[in-house]
Amino acid sequence: MVVVDKEYSPGKPVLVVKLPGTNPELPAVLLNSHVDVVPVEQDKWCVDAFSGHITEDGKIYGRGSQDMKCVCIQHLEAVRRIKDSGTKLKRNVYLSFVPDEEIDTGLGMGLLSQSQEFKAWNIAVAIDEGLASVDGNMMIYYGERHCFWLDVTFSGNPGHGSRFIEDTAVEKMRKLVNKALDYRENQRKRLQTDACMTLGEVTTVNVTMIHGGTACNVVPSEFTVTLDCRVSHEYAFEEFKNHLKLWVDEAGGGDIKYVATSDNDALSSIDPKDKWWSAITGACKKHSITLVPEIFPAGTDSRYLRAQGIPAYGFSPINNTPILLHDHNEWLGVDTFMRGIDILGDVIKDVANVSG
Template identity: 35%
Template sequence: MGNATALFYLVFLAWILLLHLPLWLRLSPREASVSRGNLTAEAIETLQSYLRIDTAQPQPQYRKAVRFIKQACKRAGLEGFHQFSFQRGRLGAVCSVQGREPHLGAVVLNSHIDVVPAESSAWRLAPPFSAAIVDGNVVARGSQDMKTQGVQYLEALRRLRAQAGDKWPMRRTVHVLFVPDEEVGGRTGMASLVNSSLWRDTLRPAVLIDECLPETRLGVYKVCYGERQPWWMTIRTSHHTAHGGTLPADTAIQRLFALLDNVLAYREQQRLAVESQRKALGEVLGVNVVHWASSGNGNATNVIPSDAEIRLDMRVPPHMSELEVLALLEEWTRGSCNWHSHNGELLCANATYRIQFIDRVIAPYREVVDEAESMLYRAIAIAGRARNISLEPFVFPMSTDSRYVRQAGVPAYGIMALDGVLQGAQLHQPDESVPLTAFERGISFYMELVRQLAEEAHWEATADVANVTARRHTSDEL
């Protein structure tokens, strides 16, 4: 047989193999391009199944989701499954790998179960809870925020267990935590958990890994070491009503627009600073008008309203103090505020405006992101280098459950292991999606991160004690 004939047969055999490979892996051709065997195929199936559970607020299918999580934890070989709830129907779950040295504080890998609502009519690529794979991306509400990360944790631990042999388990206990209600403020989720006996006696966290943002560049992950704090408020003003055919010098609506002029002028300054890249979004105080209304005229067109109000969503960066923000509000309202507490709320009343806070978080905590100053962060950085990942410190511009964790005295770093996401951050947007290649790379990174935090790196935590026996909770306690 001549060389040309032999070459033809080799090319033909290679073509047959490539043609049938996707069938052997039980994936579509696009999915097969990122597969490395059954482990990846099963991980993708797990991800799709989880994303198909509608956990959108305000009525998340928590029971269905927790049942699924229980089975996923079992498939990953994790024991010690607990279901918990701090308000009827608002369910969370945790599954664990008990460490060889249980007196050491645990590594907690956190994600939230709930997602924001999705308007099906706005989704062009696929329905929001179909978890369809389109051009190598899994499209679903929650794919970025943040169900994918929860599945990556489980898959990383499953692969570590398969590789470790007699070296399993690791020194520190590892918990995979799934919390409810992050998208509605976390009061009935993480905020309650950090004040519970489950947190203190069973989880005993030394560090918590949480969400951040996906990255468009390959080989780069953001490390969220702090976040902006939400200040939500209503500002009201009042003045005498008048006939719609008159031209009074002062009205409630005019006062409202004078306030809006100040708010929007400040907002534009911050927007330009971000647009010109002089500052990152997480470094500026952001403010948006989310509602405005008038009343006191009986809804009549020919009566000038006596009352007007706006609602603001402010996001305060961790470097700004409470006094600085209050001073800014005084500047906007053009008068010294008489700050006083009423029914647990901080109110400002002057001759023209009244400010009432709906929510006001004061948690200007920032984690150390210098290897020379923190052995814990050094372990995180080593994990990045081991996977050729560059880690970039970043202030999260929105809010996460990490604020409650930091308030409880536990270090919290947000690391979303999704790089090369060319569509960028799509949190809360239509057609939210994640490349399967990024999903796979992230699993590899979390494997190394867990290995460093729970086994290789010898860092100390306040949760480390000489000898503690973790107490299991009864179903009544949970």
């Protein structure tokens, strides 16, 4: 049953499908997927990146095969099998398919989660995307790092490219970049020297774009650098924001524009006594799967749900597979994909049949 097929923002369609439960008064289960993917450099791929090509050795090549067309289709197929088998679930199950997760505009799940329709569904728990695991275990994510995407524009003296111009924009920018990369190296060493630490527990700072200049022989009056910061929970949101401002001030002062931020630090329960966590882990045990809980190192739509107090778990049933999201030649094994449908089928049934 389709319950939503609309655009909360022009050109940004949202689709929501419902599998009715036998006790619809119970709070519902949400299975969320984002339908957008990142761009490709086609000349770097061994096949057409949007062909869904399957090789003789059983690999599905395509943009989104791990992030996250796989889980999107697994949710659909798992629910279809449940429906066709006549299995009855206590709780309503909603499947949402939203745009713009990759570009973090908030116009997908951000708007859906604030809508009157969403509030009426009375969502109790959500399952969204996770990451592949390179070993036999499977990862599950119960929180995310703070996200800071920012442009910093520095102004300075312009002039002829043949001269030693003082106090240029690029000099200021270089000081900020050096501070950012020095900090990045410090965090990298922390991660490498502590075997118990995971990526989600340290802070990453990366320079992702640099803009400026008008001609080869003109020292520009402005330079803009873009930073992608993913901040661990050891920092409060405002604390790291002040830290960034200090870097900019020490570099000579610049204009900071935040492209995207996430200040929600809610964590979903992984207490063995928690009914949702118990249902998810119990379902995976049926398939001899050990779940490894971690803080998600990047960002997903789960943050909008946790911000409303809804427990949300990031889970892609992929193991023994290299992590290839956003990479060239992204692929997923056919056997892993098919097994994931079975695993998610049991997860959905067990979560949707939780009592109380």
